[in-house]
Amino acid sequence: MVSARVGTGTALSAVLLSLMAAPAYAAPTATVGSATAGELAAPDMAGLDKVLRTALSQGAPGAMVRIDDDGTVYTVAEGVADRTTGRVIAAKDRFRVGSVTKSFSAVVLLQLVDEGKLDLDTSVNTYLPGLLPDDRITVRQVLSHRSGLYDYTNDMFAKTVPGFESVRNKVFTYQELVDLSLKKPLNNAPGAAYSYSNTNFVVAGMLIEKLTGHSVRTEYENRIIKPLKMTDTFYVHPGTAIPGQHANGYLTPDETGAALVDSTEQTVSWAQSAGAMISSTRDLDTFFSSLVRGKLLSAAQLAQMQQWTTVNSTQGYGLGLRRRDLSCGISVYGHTGTVQGYYTYAFTSKDGKRSITALANTSNNGTVLNTLANTLESAFCGKPATKTSVAARSTAPVERHEDIAPGLVKD
Numbered sequence: 271m272v273s274a275r276v277g278t279g280t281a282l283s284a285v286l287l288s289l290m291a292a293p294a295y296a297a298p299t300a301t302v303g304s305a306t307a308g309e310l311a312a313p314d315m316a317g318l319d320k321v322l323r324t325a326l327s328q329g330a331p332g333a334m335v336r337i338d339d340d341g342t343v344y345t346v347a348e349g350v351a352d353r354t355t356g357r358v359i360a361a362k363d364r365f366r367v368g369s370v371t372k373s374f375s376a377v378v379l380l381q382l383v384d385e386g387k388l389d390l391d392t393s394v395n396t397y398l399p400g401l402l403p404d405d406r407i408t409v410r411q412v413l414s415h416r417s418g419l420y421d422y423t424n425d426m427f428a429k430t431v432p433g434f435e436s437v438r439n440k441v442f443t444y445q446e447l448v449d450l451s452l453k454k455p456l457n458n459a460p461g462a463a464y465s466y467s468n469t470n471f472v473v474a475g476m477l478i479e480k481l482t483g484h485s486v487r488t489e490y491e492n493r494i495i496k497p498l499k500m501t502d503t504f505y506v507h508p509g510t511a512i513p514g515q516h517a518n519g520y521l522t523p524d525e526t527g528a529a530l531v532d533s534t535e536q537t538v539s540w541a542q543s544a545g546a547m548i549s550s551t552r553d554l555d556t557f558f559s560s561l562v563r564g565k566l567l568s569a570a571q572l573a574q575m576q577q578w579t580t581v582n583s584t585q586g587y588g589l590g591l592r593r594r595d596l597s598c599g600i601s602v603y604g605h606t607g608t609v610q611g612y613y614t615y616a617f618t619s620k621d622g623k624r625s626i627t628a629l630a631n632t633s634n635n636g637t638v639l640n641t642l643a644n645t646l647e648s649a650f651c652g653k654p655a656t657k658t659s660v661a662a663r664s665t666a667p668v669e670r671h672e673d674i675a676p677g678l679v680k681d
Contacts, residue, residue, distance in 0.1 A: 310600065310624055311652025313337055313344055318648045321641060322348040328637045330630040331520050331530070332359035336551035337649050338559065340623040345551075351517040351631065353530070364502050364516040364550050365629055366538065367614050368607030369673035371547040375474040376413050376590020377561065378489050380571040387481050390574065390589075398476055403452060406460040409477065412470045413589040414579050418456035421467035422447060424677040426540060430634045431523045431531055434610050438536045441508045444479075447472045447540070464579045464587060466676045468544040471590070475543025486543050498560055502550035510535040512548050519611020522634040530632065533611035545609055545673070555625035558604045558618040561591075576603070582667045592617075598651035608633055608673035613642055619650065626650070633674075640669045 322333040325348075332349030345361035382388040390410040394402050394417075397409075402419070411417040427433040451469040458465060475486050482489055487505040495503050504513055512534065520530040538546035549557075560566055567575065578586030578593055586593040594617065595601050604617030604625075611633055618625040628645040630638050671678070 310619060310650055311598070313339065313624075314648040314651075314653040315344060315346065317653060318344075318346045318645055319348070321644045321648060322346055325630050325638050325641045328641060329522060329530075329635050330632045330638045332517060333628070333630040333642065334359050334361045334363070334517075334551065335626060335628045335645055335649070336361045336555060337624065337626045338552075338555040349631075353518070353520065353532075359517050359631065360515075361551050362502075362515065364504075364512055364514055364548055365614070365631065366512065366519060366607075366609045366612045367547045367549045367554065367616070368541070368545045368609035368612060369468075369471075370549070370554060370605045370607040370614055370616050371541070371543065371545045372471045372474075372590045373557070373561070373605045374490055374494060374547060375471050375478065375486070375543045376575065377566050378478050378486075378493055379409065379413065379474060380567050380575060380589065381493055382478075382481055383574075384568050384571055388477070394473060394477070397480055398473075401448065401473070401476070404456065404460055408460070410574075410589065411461050412473050412477075414577075415464055415466045415470055415587060416461050416579060417467070417470055417473075418458040418460055418462065418465060419467050419469040419473070420451045420454040420457055421469055421676055422450035422453075423468050423540065423675045425450070427675045428678065429524065431521060431528075434521060434531070434533060434536075437540045438533070439510065440539055441537055442539045442542070444472050444476045444542065447542070448476075464581060466587075466672045468541060468674075471544035472542060474590075478543065490547070494557070494566065498553075498556055498565070500549070500553040500556055502548075503553045503557075504548045505546060506548065507542055507546045508537045508539055510537055516548075517612075517629065517631045519609070520632045521610045522632055524634070531611075533633075536610065538609060541609065545607070551627040551629065554614075554616040554627040555618070558616055559622040559625045561622075562603055562618055562620065563622040584667060594646060596647055596651050598647075600650050602646060602650055606673060608639075608671060610634075610674075613639055615642055615645060617646055617650075624650065634671070636669065636671065639671065643669050 325333045334347040337344040347359050351357050351359040393405045395405050407417045518534040521533040575589045575591050584595045602617040607614035613630045616627040626649040
């Protein structure tokens with residue numbers, strides 16, 4: 271495998287200087303073919319570096335990207351993994367992937383469909399009697415965020431840092447999380463509308479454990495992690511530490527100018543099967559590439575996963591999978607992830623030949639969230655050819671913190 275290692279980390283005190291410097295990148299020793307009909311343009315490495323440097327200027331301590339492009343690896347990394355030691359961030363660092371975990375949970379359940387142990391259009395209460403208040407809520411509606419179940423994180427994190435500190439070391443049962451949701455009425459009738467809710471994938475975790483008789487950790491490991499040889503991917507709940515070399519996470523307080531909070535160590539018990547996975551850029555590229563290439567699911571279940579519900583003019587949601595439509599007419603598939611201290615974008619092309627994972631080690635910063643989304647344009651659409659194509663990239667809907675407290679708008 272030919273590898274292009276791009277960019278050097280900059281110490282936090284030197285962020286502004288690095289932003290004014292020429293981009294630190296190198297062309298790969300193996301080049302990607304020029305774009306023709308049906309092909310992708312070469313990744314815009316200077317553009318990617320600029321996106322990461324912009325994220326640093328907006329408050330992210332560090333940011334990094336890895337692209338796996340049909341045998342060629344590109345990486346870019348800027349800033350620090352640890353604000354205390356000043357260690358620079360590296361694309362091989364592990365991190366908390368937040369709601370990317372939902373794609374793992376969906377894959378396990380769709381494998382159970384392939385095995386004849388689950389039917390997508392059957393009521394959740396058939397498998398988990400009495401759990402939900404409406405027998406019309408199906409497994410498919412849970413996996414596509416159309417169940418109407420209220421997202422308990424709207425209340426849990428109404429105040430960002432106090433909410434986090436109140437659950438940082440707490441261990442919840444799945445039932446306790448569902449009970450928090452059921453204190454509120456359904457957002458809508460089952461199946462009537464898309465309404466993102468972490469509660470759905472807590473229910474998904476309960477289904478996995480009920481139908482297999484094993485923990486979600488065991489099922490993730492045996493069905494996905496080990497078969498794909500993903501050596502940086504872990505589900506450690508209720509443990510609080512990230513194994514091995516990792517990027518620390520830094521949570522942005524609601525109060526302007528307040529100091530970032532190191533949120534690295536936490537149980538993530540408030541999310542579990544909705545958001546507690548740990549991984550790396552390499553492993554997430556492997557996961558989504560393998561998924562769309564049919565290495566994890568039958569063709570029938572992969573097609574079910576890609577039955578899209580409209581989110582907005584440029585996004586669709588399937589079964590634990592997001593579709594994003596880029597300015598160059600290309601659609602990519604994967605998931606976003608937000609957990610305290612980490613923003614992740616992990617997406618792949620339709621054929622799985624080009625995948626990108628981008629991370630910024632901060633959260634509760636909508637400006638950084640929107641900036642990091644631009645990594646997808648640089649990775650899949652290449653360098654903007656004209657002023658018109660530059661303008662097209664600025665017209666996408668503003669990103670929202672949908673993965674945590676989707677009912678709250680803070681920026």
